[in-house]
Amino acid sequence: MQRNLPWMLAALFAALTVYLAPVHAHAERVRDLGQFQGVRSNQLTGYGIVVGLPGTGDDNLEYLTQAMKGVSGRMGLTLPAGVAPGLKNAAAVMVTADLPAFAKPGQRIDVTVSTIGKAKSLRGGALIITPLYGADGQIYAMAQGNLAVGGLGISANDGSKLTVNIPTVGRIAEGASVERAVATGFDSQQTLRWNLFAADFLTASRVRDAINQRMPGTASVEDGVTLALTLPIESNTRASVMAAIEMIEIQPAETPARVIVNSRTGTVVINSAVRLAPAAISHGKLTVRVDEDPMVVQPAPFSRGQTAIEPNSDISAEEESRAVALFQPGASLSQVVDALNLLGVTPSDLVAILEALKQAGALKAEMVVI
Structure with a gap:
C-alpha cells in the first residue's frame, strides 16, 4: 500500500490539475466566422402569371390583363381589342430565388411565388414560364411549375372569411433551371x-x-x-x-459589451461581456388609485328641485418598498440578473434601470435600441 501511495498522489494531483484548470471558450472554425469574397448566393427576381386558380385570382386587374395579352400573343392567340378577359383563374405574381455560388446551367433551384394584386389564394395554380433577372438585368434562370401552397383561404356568401397561414405565397421545389453562371x-x-x-x-x-x-x-x-x-x-x-x-x-475575440432593447416587444438581451462599476439600485413603484362612486341626490317631496348626481371621489396612493441592490466592481451578467430579479422589475422597468445606470457611468456597455 505504501509503495503505491506516491503513484496515487500523483494521479490525484493530475486529476485536480485538470479539474481546476481554467476553462477556455470554445474555438470556432474559420468557415463559421466569415466567407470568401465572391463565393456567395445572388438574388433573382421575375414577374410572372399563375393560372389554373379556382376563381381566387386577380379578376380584371389592368397589368394582369396586359400580361395575359402578351402571353396569348406569344402563343399565337389574339384577344379581341377593347375587351378585358375575365381572369379570376389567374394572378400576377413576383417570383424570387437565390442563385447559389458556382451554380451551373442546367441545375435546378427553388423559387418562391407571391401575389402582388388582389388574388385570394394561389392554391392549385401553376406558374407560366418566367425569366428571372439578376441585379445586372441579365436573365440567369427560367421558372415554371405547379405551386405548393401551405395556406388556405375560405369565404362564404355572407362575407365571413377564414384564413389559415398565408395562401397568397407558394413555393416550387426545383422550379427554376439555371441558364447562366455567375463569375466569382x-x-x-x-x-x-x-x-x-x-x-x-x-x-x-x-x-x-x-x-x-x-x-x-x-x-x-x-x-x-x-x-x-x-x-x-x-x-x-x-x-x-x-x-x-x-x-x-x-479563438475569436470576445464580443463587445452590448445591451439590446427591442422597443416593440419589450425584450431585453444582455450579453456576457457586460460589466458594472460599483452602483446601488433602489427601484420603487408608486401606485395612485382614483375611485369614483357618484351618488344620486333626490329632491324633497313637493319641491321644485331636480334629481342630480353628486360626485364622490376617493384618491389613494401606495408606494411599494423595495430592497436596494448593491453591485460590486466588475459585476458579471449573472450577478446583474440575480439583483434585478430580486428587485422584481418588469421589462419596461429594466430598460429604465439600465438607462439610468448608463447615465451614471456604471454600465460599461453599448445600448442598442431596435
Whole structure:
C-alpha cells in the first residue's frame, strides 16, 4: 500500500490539475466566422402569371390583363381589342430565388411565388414560364411549375372569411433551371479575399496568424473585416487550400459589451461581456388609485328641485418598498440578473434601470435600441 501511495498522489494531483484548470471558450472554425469574397448566393427576381386558380385570382386587374395579352400573343392567340378577359383563374405574381455560388446551367433551384394584386389564394395554380433577372438585368434562370401552397383561404356568401397561414405565397421545389453562371473570380485572381461576418481587428489578426502558422506568407490583414490570401492559381490546388483554411480553428475575440432593447416587444438581451462599476439600485413603484362612486341626490317631496348626481371621489396612493441592490466592481451578467430579479422589475422597468445606470457611468456597455 505504501509503495503505491506516491503513484496515487500523483494521479490525484493530475486529476485536480485538470479539474481546476481554467476553462477556455470554445474555438470556432474559420468557415463559421466569415466567407470568401465572391463565393456567395445572388438574388433573382421575375414577374410572372399563375393560372389554373379556382376563381381566387386577380379578376380584371389592368397589368394582369396586359400580361395575359402578351402571353396569348406569344402563343399565337389574339384577344379581341377593347375587351378585358375575365381572369379570376389567374394572378400576377413576383417570383424570387437565390442563385447559389458556382451554380451551373442546367441545375435546378427553388423559387418562391407571391401575389402582388388582389388574388385570394394561389392554391392549385401553376406558374407560366418566367425569366428571372439578376441585379445586372441579365436573365440567369427560367421558372415554371405547379405551386405548393401551405395556406388556405375560405369565404362564404355572407362575407365571413377564414384564413389559415398565408395562401397568397407558394413555393416550387426545383422550379427554376439555371441558364447562366455567375463569375466569382475563383479561378482567375491571384489574390482571394476572405471577409469576417462582423468587423473585429483582434479576430482578423488571430485568423491571419492561424493561417500563416500552417501556410507561411499566405494571409495579410487589409482592415478589420478583410484578409488577403495569396493562393495557388491552379484550381485543384486552390480548392484544397481553401478547404484547409476553412477548417482551421481559432479563438475569436470576445464580443463587445452590448445591451439590446427591442422597443416593440419589450425584450431585453444582455450579453456576457457586460460589466458594472460599483452602483446601488433602489427601484420603487408608486401606485395612485382614483375611485369614483357618484351618488344620486333626490329632491324633497313637493319641491321644485331636480334629481342630480353628486360626485364622490376617493384618491389613494401606495408606494411599494423595495430592497436596494448593491453591485460590486466588475459585476458579471449573472450577478446583474440575480439583483434585478430580486428587485422584481418588469421589462419596461429594466430598460429604465439600465438607462439610468448608463447615465451614471456604471454600465460599461453599448445600448442598442431596435
